[in-house]
Structure formats: structure tokens, C-alpha cells
Amino acid sequence: MRKYFRVWLQLSKCAIGSYLSNRLDAVTYLIGKLVRFAFFFLFLWTIFNYTDRLASYGRYEALFFFLTFNLIDVFAQAFLRGSYMLKIDIRTGWFDHAIAKPVNTLFWSLARLTDILDILFLLPIIGLLVYVGMKLPIMITLANIVLYLLLLATGLVIVVALHIITIALTVLVFESENFIWLYRESMTIGRLPPEIYSVGIRFVFTYLMPIIIIIAYPVKALLGRLTAIGFLTALIFMLVFFFGALAFWRISLKHYSSASS
Amino acid sequence: MGVIKKHLTITKIAWQRALTYRFTVLAHRLGELGEMLVLILMWAAIYSGGGVIKGYSYREMITYILLGNLINVVVRNWLSSVVSRDIADGTLSQFLVKPMPYLRYILFREVGRISVAFAFSVVSSLLVIFFFTRYFIINTAPLMLAALAAIILLAFVTELLLSFLVGLIAFWTTEVDGIYATIDRLKKFFAGGYFPISLLPPVFVKASFLLPFGYSFFVPVQLYLGKIGIETAALGILIQLFWLALLYGIIQLVWNRGIKKYEGVGI
């Protein structure tokens, strides 16, 4: 554990060093993200100038969904960025080196790149979450907050599992880095309260691609709208996804065929 | 004849290459459609109590999103990254002598590249429109359609020049991806791609008429929905022509500066 923390620290140090030599790209990417974030925030805010309710949620509740989406999305972007590098790493042979080293290949593939700027981006998001949280029109108890954090953790585990599945697919099929984009695109439905979607869509994104479990369940728990069954579902999904993804990863690594030299 | 054939060959090769991006194109497109559907569903939820928002009825809002996205996929392109790649890897050297042959070459190549994405995008957009036929407002006033076609055509060319210009940033730095992403988002906002500009204070609407971006989304749909008249559209076309000339001039200026820098580095 200590070893992995030290490896991670050195990797992050390297990532910062790399960033410094690509300053402009790093900064403009962050600005791009901020712009998109700001526009969507403005969009949601503006909508509530013309309506009181969005699928039974008020302004601050809707914003809380949006911010939670960003929290999880940016968290994954910051700490699991390695999965986006995998295809390049396979081509350049970095991945081969990683397999041959006494370091867990899964850890390496997920965390070999850490986006420091995304970690910085997390701060204003958390700040806004607290602000919007205080503006919520209902009483938030400590129990609600604990439940929120608990389900947030569950959601993050599922996100990690989804990343494991995508990198396993990349190892297997090589060309398939697009699965990560499929996940990214699916995530965007979590920006808004799930009740705006039809029952069919909600089913798909709860039980097939569990975006709603990842993003909406924590918020609902905070708002006191999550049933015990919902809580249980999240727990079961976390376990199934996590262990399923691990098993799939092991299979894929066994069938890894490296890039021709 | 030979010239046309040559250009067609460029187009065809680019087209084939694009097809091998099968999954990329498909996944990207699905993502876009997904995002669009999310927007539609969100508006459906907001309008569920009925009513009109800032002059938009539910059907008008749906039409805004559907038609706007269709127009947007028709006029957009990925020229910037092509240009910056050519600059970065030295392909440009073959075209060093005069600026315009490169511009022309790249435009034809781009027309080929967008054909696949174009076909995918247009067909899928039409399918979605077909799916929402019940809500989609049909307007077939011939004069309006003629003006619409003119605006879209000009917007297409404007977008090409804009992208080309943005692509030239690569003369000064190799770190262009972040810049492009940021510019794209700003463009999309001012084009009304996230939501109708009319929801914002009037100054934004004015800005979107005066800037070239709105003509790829917001303005043509406003025309289609009858929210602006044919006279305003005519004025818009004039603004577009003005922008075309201006962009062309700026491209010349930037190109000449960039080329000097490029030759200085001696790739």
C-alpha cells in the first residue's frame, strides 16, 4: 500500500513535469472545461427564470444534480486518466514495460497519469456543492449527508469498474478506445435529474449503464428521496460491477497480444 | 475535366480513410444524438405544464433543437486539426509557394472528409426529426426556404474559413487541441447550440446577429420559425458576406505572417 502510494506520488510528479512542458495545452484544456461548465450552469440557472420546476425539482436541487455529475466526472478524469493513455501506451511499448515490472498492471493502467489541473477544478466544484447544498429548500440532516457520501463512494467504485471494463476492452481489441467515449457520452445524461427521462431510458441507464445509480442516487439520498430498495440496488451493482470488471480484466490481460514491433 | 478528376480523387481517398474510422464516427455521432435527445427530454419536462417560454412554444423549441442541429451538422467541419497537422508535420512545405493553392487543396480534401461524417450525421438527424414528426413544425414558404438555403451555404463557407483560420494557430504553437476545444465551445454558445440565445438578455441576441457564429444555428432557425422576417434575413446575408470578406482578408494576413515564421524555422 505504502509502495503504491509512493509510486503514485512519483507518477504524479512526472505528470506535473510533463504538464509544465505542455503548459499551453494544459491550461487551455482547463479553460475549455470551465467554459463548458459555466455555460451549462448558466443554462440551468436561466431555465429556472421561466419555470419553477424541472421534473418536480427546484433550481438548487437541479443544480445539485449537475454539480454531483461534475464531481464524479472530474474525479474520474483526474485520477483515472491513465485509461485514456492506454492505447498510445500499447503502441509505444510503455504498457509492455508496465506488465514486465513488479507493479500491479491494473493500478498502472488506471492511474499512470494524474491530471493535476482537474484536481484543482474539483475545488470550485466542491465549493459550489456546499453553497448550493446550503440553499436547498429542505432540512439536510447529518444522516442525509452520510448517505450521500456513502452512495457517492459506491458510485465512484462503479465508475472505476467501468474504466476497468474499457481498458480491458482496449487490451483485447486495441482499436476500441471508443468505449471510454461511450461511457463519457452516457455520463452526460447524469447532468440532469433522471425524472425528465421516460421509464425506458431510465431503465437502460439504471440497470444496463448504471449512470443514474452513480450520479442520481447519491443526490436522491441527500434529498431524502431514495428508497431502501434503491440503496440496496446501488450496493449490489457496485459489487457485481467491481468484481465482474476485475474478472474481465484478468481475462483480457491473458489474451493481450502486444503491438507488433 | 482533369482538374475536377484530380479533386474528386482527393475527395475519394479522404472518404475511404474516414470510413475506417467506423467506430469513431459512429460513437461520436451517437454521443451527439444522445446529448440532443437529453436536451429535448429536458424541455419536454419543463413544458409538461404547457405554456410558452420567451415566445417559444413546446413545438417551436423542439423544432429549434432538431433543425438547428441538422443545420449545424451540414455546415460544420474539422478543418482546424487537418491544417494544424499539415503545419506540424511539414506537409505544408509542398505548398509554400503560394497561399491559395493550399487553401483550395485543403478545402477539397475537407469536403471529402466530411462526406462520411456528413452522410452519417444528416441521415441520423433526419431520422430523429422523423421520429419527432408530431412536434416538428413544417414551413415551406418558398422565399423563406431560398433565404434559408443562402444563409446555410454562406455559413458553410464561413465555417470553413473560420476553421482554416483557427488551424493557422499551429504556426505559433504545437499545443492546439485545448485551444480548439475552447473555441468550439465558445462558438457553440454564441451559435445558440446549447439553448436559444433569446433566453438571455437582448444584447446577446444582437451579438449573435453581428457575429458569424449564430448563422450556423440560431439565425437560420429563427428565420424558419418565422421569428425574423425576410428583410432581417437579407440583412443577415449581407453581414455574412461581410464576414466572408473579412475572414478571407485576415487569413491572408495571418497566413503571410505564419509562413514567414514557418520558413524561418526551416522545416
Next chain:
Amino acid sequence: MPIIEVKNLSKTYEYYKKEPGFIQSLKGLFRREKLYAQAVSEINFSIEEGELVGFLGPNGAGKTTTLKMLSGILHPSGGEARVLGYVPWKRQAAYQKQFALIMGQKNQLWWDLPAMESFILNKEIYEIPDAEFGKNLDELVDLLGVREILSVPVRKLSLGQRMKCELIAALLHKPRVLFLDEPTIGLDVVAQKNIRDFIKRYNREKKTTIILTSHYMEDIKELCERVIIIDHSRILYDGKLAELINKYAAHKQLTVTFNDHGVSREQVERFGELAEFSPYKIVIRVERSKAKDAAAAILASELPVDDILIDEVEIDEVVRRIFKNTR
């Protein structure tokens, strides 16, 4: 007991057929044909501790695939292998800490950063204690003479300097087994020699077991007493490099130089097969057993002989002929 043991090791790759042309790529959207390629088939060999063995073979012969299986990167399709008593593809940390892999075309250093950062990364990964890390690093840096470049970003280094840093990164944890895949590829002659000398010295001093693949005969000739020749996924030869010549080169070469007016083709043809001819210098190929007799006959003749040399056929030539015969 051998340090590396390989039994009937095989690897088959699966891949998809890609057809050129528009219609075909359109079809490819829906249906793809699966193909198989035999990269390594049932190879056997064993290597003792401290040996330096060369893998020789043309591109795609299966050299790299074999190394990747021994490093645990690839799972074999069949057969067994033991390195240091471990099955490589079980990827046990205990094994991984005892070997290193260097690929000439695929480096492990962080591109934008000074090599030192990558060294520290490996220190953490291999859990090398601080003191030992410092000692090993100093030793390697001095041996390779790269102290000044440790703080320069890798991308700004020459290919030769980069390879030296690759070597350091791979050797910091003092591996007992070292796999070197084309370590000199793309380097200029001087850099090639530097790397070669280092490998030779390192092998001698540390008794590290080394498997080396290379395109350059020079590498193999300089470094390896023993070679394993692979072509078309099979082992063609496994033994001493010197014996390779005896086994495969049935001929010797006689180089004869003449003075005065030189000679004509007719005058020399009877001594053997002419490989090269000019009036003042000829090269004749004769069967090994008859080389001495032929030389004596030439000297005894009327020809204006200036000098005569009996050479082994160049090893490159031998190897080239082996590969040609199997094609």
C-alpha cells in the same frame, strides 16, 4: 540447473483481415474475417546462468515474441517456460524484480522529463532501498559516462544517450536475467560500439544472464558465443557461433592477388568457383577439405602470385544463406 528453460513454447496470434478498397471497407463495418499467424512454434532451448545468447533471425521470425513471452508480457498458446524457476506469465513480483527487459524501439523513459525522474519511478516500483539505489546509479552512470545528461529531458537526448539511460533504468534493480531486444537499432557506429562494450563488460562482471536479439551481425559476433537462429517461428540452429561456420559453410574462400600483367579468366577457372574476378585479384570458393590443396596448386602454377589468403566465409554470408534456403 539451467536458469532459463523453454519447452515446446508456441504462440499464435489472431487478427482480422483488412481489405483495401471502398466496398471492402464498407463490408468491414459488418463482418471481419479472423486470421491466425503462427509467431513461434514449439521451440526448445535452455540457458545456463551467466550465458550471453544471441537470437538471430529476420523480421517477424519470432524473436521478439519469444522475449515477450519470457518477460510475461504475452501468454503462450502452448508449451512451457521457466525463468529462475518461475513461470513468466504468472507475472509474480518475485520474478519481475529479478529480470529486466530493454526494447530498442520501445523505451520506458518518460519522454518530457529528465531520465532521473524515470529512475526514481523505477526505484519505487522495484522497491530499491535508498542506499542501494544511489550506489547502483553511481556505478552505472560512471560506467556509461552519462552524468551530465541526467537532468536533460529525454526528448532532447541523442538516440545513443537515450539507450544508455534505458540501460540504467533497466539495471538499477540488478536483474539476474536481462532481455535485450534490438538494443543497438538505429544507433550510429560509435554508439553501437559503446553499448556493445558495456553489455559485454556487464555480463562478464555481474554474471548476468543475457538474451540479445539484433539485426546487426556485428552485435552477435562481438558479444555472443552461442546463437539461436530462428526463422519462420522455428529454431534452425542452436549452438556455438564458431561451429555454425563449420556446419553451414561447406566452403572456404581463397583470395589471391597477382602482380606483373595479372591473369585471365581462363587461367584461374580450373582452381575452383570464381566468386570475384579481376586481372590482379580473384576470390575463389573451394570446398573446405580441398582449400589447402587448391592454395598449393595455385602457388605451384606459373601464375604471377603476389599473395594468397585462406578465409572463412563471412558469417553474415552464412546466416544469409541459411535464411535463403528456408524461404
